[in-house]
Amino acid sequence: MAKISNNIRRLRFDHNEMTQEDLANKVGCTRQTIIALEQGKYVPSIELAFRIARVFGVNIEKVFQYEEHS
Amino acid sequence: MSYKTFRIWQGITAFIIAAAVAVSVSFDNWINAFAIIIAGLAVLIIIRSRVKGMVADERTYTIAGKASRLTLNIAIIGTALAGVILLVVGRGKSDILMDVGFGLEYGACALMIINALAYNYYSRKMGGKE
Numbered sequence: 001m002a003k004i005s006n007n008i009r010r011l012r013f014d015h016n017e018m019t020q021e022d023l024a025n026k027v028g029c030t031r032q033t034i035i036a037l038e039q040g041k042y043v044p045s046i047e048l049a050f051r052i053a054r055v056f057g058v059n060i061e062k063v064f065q066y067e068e069h070s
Numbered sequence: 071m072s073y074k075t076f077r078i079w080q081g082i083t084a085f086i087i088a089a090a091v092a093v094s095v096s097f098d099n100w101i102n103a104f105a106i107i108i109a110g111l112a113v114l115i116i117i118r119s120r121v122k123g124m125v126a127d128e129r130t131y132t133i134a135g136k137a138s139r140l141t142l143n144i145a146i147i148g149t150a151l152a153g154v155i156l157l158v159v160g161r162g163k164s165d166i167l168m169d170v171g172f173g174l175e176y177g178a179c180a181l182m183i184i185n186a187l188a189y190n191y192y193s194r195k196m197g198g199k200e
Contacts (some may be wrong), residue, residue, distance in 0.1 A: 019195065024124070028124065028127070028128070029124060029127040029129070030073060030124050030125070030127050030129070030130070031073065031182070032129070033127055033128070033129040033130075036129060042129055042132075045128050048128060061080070061191075
């Protein structure tokens with residue numbers, strides 16, 4: 001079983017407490033998608049993942065982590 | 071207008087359109103029903119254009135895809151089962167039930183064929199075929 005977790009919430013706060021709305025506008029998705037991502041209920045496409053990482057100016061693996069459980 | 075407000079207005083508009091069309095059809099006023107649908111679509115487009123930010127994104131399309139698949143499965147199984155029940159009940163007793171039963175079975179087959187064709191089209195488009 002694999003799980004993809006993320007640090008979006010922490011990264012938002014590290015970037016001048018960026019709001020979910022601001023992040024959604026910057027990456028071109030809805031605020032509902034950002035909420036779902038932060039709650040771990042939705043795994044983004046690779047394109048959206050890259051766009052989010054680019055907004056925070058970090059490597060994609062700093063935002064998303066792939067955890068494999070047996 | 072926020073996305074939440076948009077969803078509320080979208081629901082209200084859809085409800086009003088459905089009710090108005092149902093009333094028009096019950097009075098055999100097909101032109102009115104058609105006009106209401108066109109007007110309703112125009113209202114929905116106007117409401118959508120007033121929303122700040124994005125209304126649909128990849129998550130919305132993923133949800134729509136899953137909902138469509140579930141709806142299709144329920145529709146095919148439901149239609150096929152209803153058809154079989156009508157055929158069994160109407161066999162040798164009612165030609166109308168038999169006709170409706172056959173109609174439902176053909177409908178279920180048509181849905182499966184359309185689904186297979188659409189799947190094949192998107193599979194080719196997305197490079198899944200050699």
